[in-house]
Amino acid sequence: MIRAQGLGKAYGQVPILAGVDLHxxxxxxxxxxxxxxxxxxxLMQLLSGVESPTAGSVSLRGRELSSYNRKALARIAAVLQQEGLDPTDFTVREVLEMGRxxxxxxxxxxxxxxxxxxxxxxxKLDLGGFEERRLTELSGGQxxxxxxxxxxxQEPSLLMLDEPTTYLDIRYQLQFMDMVAEWRNSSGITVISVLHDLNLAAQFCDKLLVLDQGKVAGVGKPEEVLTAEYIRQIFRVEPSIVTHPENGAPQVLLTANSTWS
Ligand SMILES: Nc1ncnc2c1ncn2[C@@H]1O[C@H](COP(=O)(O)OP(=O)(O)OP(=O)(O)O)[C@@H](O)[C@H]1O
Incomplete structure (x- = not known):
């Protein structure tokens, strides 16, 4: 679906991302x-074409990302930013229509x-009854x-999410992830998501890519990547890794006063 080779980005002389390969x-x-x-x-901005790389390339379905025009790209890939939607005067139905x-x-x-x-x-999203409400009249979670x-x-084949659950309480975080999972199960879409919550990432993602100082520090299944050694090295905290009793995913427990610089 999407491949990056030697992908890098620098702002002026400052390298931000270097040598990222993924498939x-x-x-x-x-x-x-x-x-x-x-x-x-x-990395998400480079994969979604919002920013251009200063090194390497991205290809989507075998074609150079930069060769797609905006509409053709939007028919394949959709991006959901952390901030979601601004609270504008548009109604829920109007906003959904804009997705077309x-x-x-x-x-x-x-x-x-x-x-x-x-x-x-x-x-499907339980928005019945909200259709004519303006976005200004909704909560952040809604x-x-x-x-x-x-x-x-937008009916994309590839969904890119940049920290989509940051502003949501735990119930809405889970509900949001469940909805994406259900969508994936029913339509087979590919999903790439930036996630801060390692425990949710472990339960929902097939693979995790770990970035550290602009370089790929590891790629693998959650149980391969979320080890105490990795977490200690990358995040500089002392974790305990336990297995989720319901689904077997690795879960990271943190201990007070266990960070260092
Ligand atoms: N437009 C820009 N100009 C210069 N530096 C930038 C620009 N955008 C990002 N950076 C720098 O690039 C680095 C990586 O930023 P990025 O937002 O990709 O990190 P992140 O992993 O998403 O961080 P966070 O978890 O805090 O959201 C940071 O040091 C940031 O200051």
């Missing part, structure tokens, strides 16, 4: 983890009627659900 195949869910400032968002932008012709119309699709997504709806309406 994500169709239907996989990858998590990008790493400390603050390690280059996670920068990549499919509009030059007259600003779409060949197929997207209303049934939008209705189905409203139901707005994030609308943001997810907007990218679902």
């Amino acid at each position: 994500i195949t169709e239907g996989e869910w990858w998590g990008i983890i790493g400390p603050n400032g390690s280059g996670k968002s920068t 932008f990549p499919f509009l012709n030059w007259l600003g119309r779409e060949d197929k009627d997207a209303t049934p699709l939008i209705d189905a997504i409203i139901q 707005r994030q659900r609308v943001a997810l709806g907007k990218v679902m309406v």
Whole structure:
């Protein structure tokens, strides 16, 4: 689905990301983890084409990312930022309709009627009853659900999420991840997500890519990457790694007063 080779980014003389190689195949869910400032968002910006690399290349479905025009790219890949949607005066339904932008012709119309699709997504995300509400009248968690709806309406094959659960309470974090998982199970989309919560990452992602100071420090299944040694080395905390009693995923427990610089 997406491949990066020797990918790098520098701002002026300052290297931010260097030598990133990855190959994500169709239907996989990858998590990008790493400390603050390690280059996670920068990597997402390069993979989504928002920023251009200063070294290496990205190819999407075998074609150089830079050769896609905006609409063609949006028909394959959708990006959901950490901030989600701004609280504007648009209604929920209007925002979802905007998600169909990549499919509009030059007259600003779409060949197929997207209303049934939008209705189905409203139901799926439990947004029935909110359709005519303005975004300014929703909570942050509700707005994030609308943001997810907007990218679902786009019907992408690749979904890129940059810390999508940062502003959500634990219930909404889990609900958000569950919804993405359900979407993936039903439609086979590929997902790449930057996640700070290692325990959620371990439960939802097939593979984790660890960034440290702009370089790939490890790639593997959660149980291969979330070891005490790795966590200690990368995050500089003393962790205890336990196995989740329900699903066997590695879970990181932290101990007070165990950080060092
Ligand atoms: N436009 C820019 N110009 C210069 N430096 C930048 C720019 N964007 C990011 N950086 C720097 O690049 C480094 C990586 O930033 P990035 O946002 O990719 O990290 P991150 O891993 O996503 O961090 P966080 O976990 O804090 O969100 C940081 O040191 C940041 O200051």
